[in-house]
Amino acid sequence: MTQPLNGMCVVEIGDSIAGSACTKTFSDYGARVIKVEPFSGNKIRRMPPFKGDIPDINGGAYHLAFDTGKESIIVDYSSNSGLEVLDRLYQLSDLVIFDTTVEKTKKLRSMINGVKYPSTVSITPHGMSGPFQDRRENDMSILAWTTRMYRNSMENMSPLRNAPGSTLVQIGHTAAAVAVGIYWGHQHDQIRRDAEVAGVEAILGNVDTGFVSWIFTGNLPERIGGQLKTRYPTGIYPCKDGYVILSANEEPWFSRLCHAIGHPEILEDERFTKDRENNWHAFMEYLGPYLDQHDKNYIFTHLQEHGVMVAPVLNASDLLDDPQAKARKSFVKIDSAIGEHFLAGAPFHLNKMNDKSFKLESAPKLGEHTNTLLKELDYSKEEIIALFRAKIIG
Amino acid sequence: MGNASLEGLKIIEMTEAWAGPVCASLMGDMGADVIKVESFPRHSLTRPTSPRYATMPGDGPVYERDALHHQGNRNKRNIAIDIRTESGNQILKKLLSDADVFIEGYAAGKIEKLGFGWKDVQKINPNITMISIAGWGLEGPYKKMVTLGAGLDATTGHLSLRGYPEGDFVDTHPNFHSDATGSSTIFFAALTALLQRQKSKTGTFIDLSQWEGLVWQFPTILAEWTMNQRIPERLGNDDPHIVPHGVYRTIDDDKWIVVAAEDDQQWEGLCKIIDRIEWSEISHKYSSIVGRIKGREEIDNAIESFTKQYEGFNAAEILQNNNVIASPVVTPPDVLLSSQLHDRSWHQTITHKWTGPVMVGGFLWDVEPDSLSWDIPTALVGQHNEEILIELGYDEKKISEFYTNGSIGNHYEN
Numbered sequence: 001m002t003q004p005l006n007g008m009c010v011v012e013i014g015d016s017i018a019g020s021a022c023t024k025t026f027s028d029y030g031a032r033v034i035k036v037e038p039f040s041g042n043k044i045r046r047m048p049p050f051k052g053d054i055p056d057i058n059g060g061a062y063h064l065a066f067d068t069g070k071e072s073i074i075v076d077y078s079s080n081s082g083l084e085v086l087d088r089l090y091q092l093s094d095l096v097i098f099d100t101t102v103e104k105t106k107k108l109r110s111m112i113n114g115v116k117y118p119s120t121v122s123i124t125p126h127g128m129s130g131p132f133q134d135r136r137e138n139d140m141s142i143l144a145w146t147t148r149m150y151r152n153s154m155e156n157m158s159p160l161r162n163a164p165g166s167t168l169v170q171i172g173h174t175a176a177a178v179a180v181g182i183y184w185g186h187q188h189d190q191i192r193r194d195a196e197v198a199g200v201e202a203i204l205g206n207v208d209t210g211f212v213s214w215i216f217t218g219n220l221p222e223r224i225g226g227q228l229k230t231r232y233p234t235g236i237y238p239c240k241d242g243y244v245i246l247s248a249n250e251e252p253w254f255s256r257l258c259h260a261i262g263h264p265e266i267l268e269d270e271r272f273t274k275d276r277e278n279n280w281h282a283f284m285e286y287l288g289p290y291l292d293q294h295d296k297n298y299i300f301t302h303l304q305e306h307g308v309m310v311a312p313v314l315n316a317s318d319l320l321d322d323p324q325a326k327a328r329k330s331f332v333k334i335d336s337a338i339g340e341h342f343l344a345g346a347p348f349h350l351n352k353m354n355d356k357s358f359k360l361e362s363a364p365k366l367g368e369h370t371n372t373l374l375k376e377l378d379y380s381k382e383e384i385i386a387l388f389r390a391k392i393i394g
Numbered sequence: 395m396g397n398a399s400l401e402g403l404k405i406i407e408m409t410e411a412w413a414g415p416v417c418a419s420l421m422g423d424m425g426a427d428v429i430k431v432e433s434f435p436r437h438s439l440t441r442p443t444s445p446r447y448a449t450m451p452g453d454g455p456v457y458e459r460d461a462l463h464h465q466g467n468r469n470k471r472n473i474a475i476d477i478r479t480e481s482g483n484q485i486l487k488k489l490l491s492d493a494d495v496f497i498e499g500y501a502a503g504k505i506e507k508l509g510f511g512w513k514d515v516q517k518i519n520p521n522i523t524m525i526s527i528a529g530w531g532l533e534g535p536y537k538k539m540v541t542l543g544a545g546l547d548a549t550t551g552h553l554s555l556r557g558y559p560e561g562d563f564v565d566t567h568p569n570f571h572s573d574a575t576g577s578s579t580i581f582f583a584a585l586t587a588l589l590q591r592q593k594s595k596t597g598t599f600i601d602l603s604q605w606e607g608l609v610w611q612f613p614t615i616l617a618e619w620t621m622n623q624r625i626p627e628r629l630g631n632d633d634p635h636i637v638p639h640g641v642y643r644t645i646d647d648d649k650w651i652v653v654a655a656e657d658d659q660q661w662e663g664l665c666k667i668i669d670r671i672e673w674s675e676i677s678h679k680y681s682s683i684v685g686r687i688k689g690r691e692e693i694d695n696a697i698e699s700f701t702k703q704y705e706g707f708n709a710a711e712i713l714q715n716n717n718v719i720a721s722p723v724v725t726p727p728d729v730l731l732s733s734q735l736h737d738r739s740w741h742q743t744i745t746h747k748w749t750g751p752v753m754v755g756g757f758l759w760d761v762e763p764d765s766l767s768w769d770i771p772t773a774l775v776g777q778h779n780e781e782i783l784i785e786l787g788y789d790e791k792k793i794s795e796f797y798t799n800g801s802i803g804n805h806y807e808n
Contacts, residue, residue, distance in 0.1 A: 001592070004587065004589055004590035004593075005584050005586065005589060007545075008589075021611070025582055033801055046634070048614075049614060049618050049621055049622060049624075050615050050621070051621040051622065052621075052622065053622065056690050061613050061617030061621065062613055062614070064613075064617070065610070065613035065617070066613065080604055082557050084398055087481075092694075094489075094516035095586060095723050097436060097756075099549065100677045111684050126734050127734075127738055127760075129737065129738060130733075130734045130737035131733055131734055131737060132733075132734035132739045133734075135634065135662070135714050135721075136473060136714065136717065136718070137719060138654055138656065138718045138719050139722060140631060140639070140652055140654065141652045141654065141719050141721040142721070143722065143724045144641075144651075144652040144721040144722065144724065145724055145732075146724070147724055147725065147726050147728075147729065149650075149652075149723045150650075150723050150724065150725050150726075150746065151567060152556065152567045152569065153560075153567070155648065156648050157561075157652065158558075158630070158631065158640075158641045159650050159723045160556065160557065160558065160567075160630060161631055161640055162552070162571060162615075162629060163552050163555045163556065163567065163612055163615070164614070164629070164633065165612075165614065166552070166571065166611060166612065169396035169575075169611045169612075170571070170574060170575050170578075170611070171532070173575055173578045173579070173582075173611070175759075176578065176580050176582055177420060177578040178424075178581055178758070178759040178761065179755075180402060180581075180585040180586065180589075181399045181421075181424050181581070181585060182399050182583055182761060183585075184399060184400065184501070184585055184588065185398060185399030185400065185401075186458075187589075187592075188402070189398065189401075191398070191763070192401065193761050193762065193763070193764065194761070194762045194804055195759055195760065195762075196759060196761075196762075197758070197759045198738070198759075198760075198761045199520075199756065200734075201735070201740055201756060201757070201759075202740075202759065203503055203574070204729065204735075204740075204755055204756075204757045205451050205568070205740075205756050205757055205758045206416065206574040206577070207412045207416050207465050207466055207574055207577070207754045207757060208412075208569070208570040208571065208573055209465075209726075209755065210725075210726045211551075211726045211729045212754050212755055213447075213448050213461040214466045214579055214727065214752065215461070215726075215752060215753055216448065216449070216450040216460075216464070216749070216752070217447070217449065217450060217451070217461065218460070219447065219449060220725060220726060220727075221726070223567075225562075225564065225566070225567065226557075226563075226564045226565050227564055227565075227567060229645050231447075235562045235564070235569070236553075236563065236566055236568070237564065238563075238564060243548075243563060243564070244548075245439075245545055245547075245553065245568065246541045247544055247550040247568075251440075256469075271687040272564070285654075288747070300539075304538070304539045304540065304737075305633045307540065309540050309541055309542055309545060310545070311541055311544075311545030311546075311548045311549050312420050312548065312549060313547065313548045313553050313624075314549050314550070314554065314556075315551055315554040315615075316551055316615045316618055316619035316624075316625045317619055318551070318628055319550075319551055319609070319615070319616060319619070320616075320619070320620070322549070323534075323535050323536070324530050324531075324534045324535055324536040325604070325609075327533065327534035327535055328531060328533060328534045328603065328606070329530070330519050330603075330605075330606050330609065331616070335722075338621070341617075341620050341621060342616060342620045343495060343530045343610075343613070343616070344606070344609045344610035344613070344616065345606070345611055346577050346606065347582075347600070347602075347607040348579065348580075348582075348583040348586075348600050348602040348603075348606070348607060349531075349600065349601040349602070350583075350586070350587055350598050350599075350600055351588065351598055351599060357586075357590070358773035366699050367727075382633065
C-alpha cells in the first residue's frame with residue numbers, strides 16, 4: 001500500500017527545531033522531504049542529548065527523531081550560484097517551508113512567484129512585519145510572550161518554561177497544519193499561497209492562554225502551584241510511590257471520586273456541600289489516607305474504573321514499559337547512525353492500527369543526498385564538480 | 395468565510411473541551427463549512443450552567459459566557475441534538491451523509507453504542523473521514539480511560555520535567571499543552587486522510603490517541619533513557635550548555651524578563667549593556683562559553699542587577715537592540731500592550747449576543763492571498779438549528795416537532 005502523502009515533495013529551509021518538526025509528519029506519512037542545510041549542518045543536529053554524551057553531527061536526539069526519512073542536501077545559498085540550486089529545488093517541490101530570519105526568508109521567498117512555483121510557509125518568532133520582526137528569540141523567550149510562563153509559576157517566584165524545545169515544536173506543528181491546508185487548497189483551486197506562522201501568535205492564539213479568560217472576567221490566572229485548594233481535587237497529589245494528577249473538582253467526577261475512595265458521606269457533608277472552597281484540609285482527611293496506601297498505577301486503574309479523571313506522573317524510564325504504549329506499539333525500534341534505538345511512532349493511525357500509512361525511516365547523514373539530488377535537478381557531472389569546488393554544495 | 399483553502403469541505407465536529415473544538419475552528423478559519431453538533435440536553439464541559447472562574451459577568455445564559463468555550467469555537471455553525479432520540483439519530487445521519495470529515499471525542503466504545511461507530515458511519519457515507527480522538531486511543535488496556543490535557547502531560551513524561559528544581563513537585567502547575575498541540579494533530583490527520591481519499595476514492599477511519607499525538611514532541615525524554623539510561627531532571631529555566639539562560643526580576647514587583655546569550659556575539663552585546671564590557675574581552679574567564687558555564691551564579695546576579703532597574707518591556711528593548719535574546723514575561727494585560735501585535739492587527743474584536751463587543755486572541759497563522767476572518771463568533775447553543783435542518787430537507791412543522799419531542803434544543807436547564 002502506498003502512503004497517503006506519496007508523490008508530494010516538501011523542501012525545508014531553516015535552522016531551528018520548528019522547521020524540522022513541521023516537515024517530520026509529512027515525511028513519516030510518505031511525502032518526500034528535502035532538507036537544505038548549511039555546511040555546518042542544521043542547528044538541530046547539534047542539540048543534545050547524544051549517545052554516550054559524545055557530540056555527533058548525525059547522532060543528536062532531535063535530529064534522529066525529527067529528520068526521519070528526509071533527504072539532506074548541503075547548499076550555501078548566500079551567492080547566486082547557491083540561489084540557482086534553490087530555484088531548481090523550488091520547482092521540484094509542492095511546498096517550501098522557511099524557518100530562518102525574516103531578512104533571509106524575504107529574499108528566498110521573493111524568488112517564488114508564478115504558477116510553476118509551490119506554496120510556502122514562513123516560520124518566524126514575531127512574523128514578517130512589525131517593530132519586533134528582527135528580534136532574536138529562542139524557545140523560552142517566545143514562550144515568555146504568550147502568558148504561559150507567567151501562569152506556570154507561583155506568586156513572587158520565577159515564571160517557568162515548559163520542556164526545552166517544546167515551544168518550537170508546537171510552532172512547527174502549527175505550521176504543519178496550515179501547510180497541509182494550503183497544499184490541499186492548491187490542489188483544488190490551483191492558487192499558490194504564502195502562509196506565515198509567527199511563533200508568538202501561533203501560541204498566544206491557541207487555547208491554553210490566560211488572555212481570553214482575563215478579557216472575559218478581569219481576573220488574572222491563579223499562580224498558586226499544582227493544587228487548587230478552593231476547587232479540588234485538581235492538580236498533583238503525592239501517593240505511595242510517586243504522584244498522580246487529578247481532575248475531579250467538578251461534577252460528575254467529584255461524586256465518583258468520593259464513592260471510589262469509599263467515602264460517599266462527603267457528598268452529604270455540609271462542609272463540602274455548602275462551603276467546599278474553605279475545607280480542603282478536611283477533605284484531605286479522606287483522600288490523603290487513600291493516596292498514601294496505594295501506588296500510582298493502582299490509583300490510576302482503580303479510580304478510572306469509577307470514571308474519575310486521574311493519571312500517574314510518569315518519567316522516561318516508565319514510557320517504554322507502559323502497558324498502553326506496548327499494546328499499541330507506540331514506540332518503534334529504528335536503526336540509525338547511532339545503532340538501534342527507540343523513537344515515538346505514529347501520532348495517528350489511518351484505517352485502524354498497524355496499517356502502512358506511517359513509516360519511520362532513519363534520519364539522513366549531513367549532505368547524504370547532495371549528489372543524487374543535484375543529478376535529479378539536471379546538473380551535469382562537470383557542473384556538480386564546479387559547484388563543489390566553489391563551496392556552493394557539500 | 396474569508397479563506398478559501400478548505401472551501402467546499404464539510405466538517406461535522408462532535409467534541410468537547412479544547413483539542414477537537416479548536417481543530418474544527420482552524421478548519422473554519424480556512425474556509426471549511428464546520429458544523430458543531432452540540433451535546434443536548436447535557437451541557438458540555440465548557441458550557442457550565444452556573445457561574446465559575448471563567449464566566450463573564452452579565453446577563454443571559456451562563457453557558458454562553460464562558461471564556462473557555464469561546465476560545466475554541468469560532469467559525470462554526472451550531473446544531474444541538476439529542477442523538478439518543480430517534481429523530482436526533484436521523485438528523486445526525488443526514489448530516490454525515492455528505493460530510494467530508496467527522497470528528498468525535500467520546501470515550502472509546504461510546505460512539506458505537508450510540509449507533510455511529512465506524513461500521514455504521516461507513517454505511518451512511520463511504521467517502522467520509524472519521525476521526526476518534528479518545529485520550530489513549532481506541533485500542534489497548536487504557537482505551538476506556540478518561541483524561542484532560544493535564545493527564546496526558548503527566549503520562550508522557552512532560553510533567554516530570556517541569557516545575558521548580560529545588561521546590562516541592564506538587565507546586566508544579568497543571569499544563570494543557572496537549573490541548574493546543576492536539577488541535578494541529580487532528581487537523582493534519584484529517585487532511586492526510588482526505589489526500590489519501592483522492593487516490594483511494596474511499597473513506598478512512600483514524601484512531602488518534604492524543605497521548606501518541608503528544609509523546610513524539612518530547613524526543614529528549616525518551617532519548618536520555620534509551621541512549622544514556624538517564625532520567626532527565628527538572629532544569630527550571632536553565633540550559634546546561636548556555637549561560638546566561640534564565641528569568642530575572644525587573645523593577646516591578648513580581649514582573650520578570652527572559653534573558654539569554656547563546657553565542658559570543660550576543661554575550662558581547664550583553665556585557666556592554668550590563669556594564670561588564672571586560673567580561674567579553676579575550677583575557678577574561680567569562681569571554682568563552684566554557685568560562686561562562688562555570689560562572690552561572692555571578693553572571694545571573696550581574697544581569698539581575700541590570701534588569702531590576704527597568705520595566706520588562708524597556709529592558710527587553712535595550713537588550714534586543716544589542717543583539718541579546720530578551721523578552722518580558724507577559725501577563726494577560728500585557729498582551730494588550732504589545733506594539734508588535736497591534737502593528738500586525740492581531741487582536742480581534744467580535745460581537746456576540748451575550749458578551750457584547752469583546753476582544754479576543756487572533757489567528758494562529760496568516761495566509762496570502764486569502765484573508766482570515768472571524769465570520770462566526772462562538773455560536774449560541776442550537777443557533778443554527780433551523781438553518782441546518784432546512785438545508786437537510788426538514789420543514790418548519792417538522793422542526794417544531796423536534797423541539798417539542800426534545801430531539802433538538804437551544805437552551806440548557808440550570
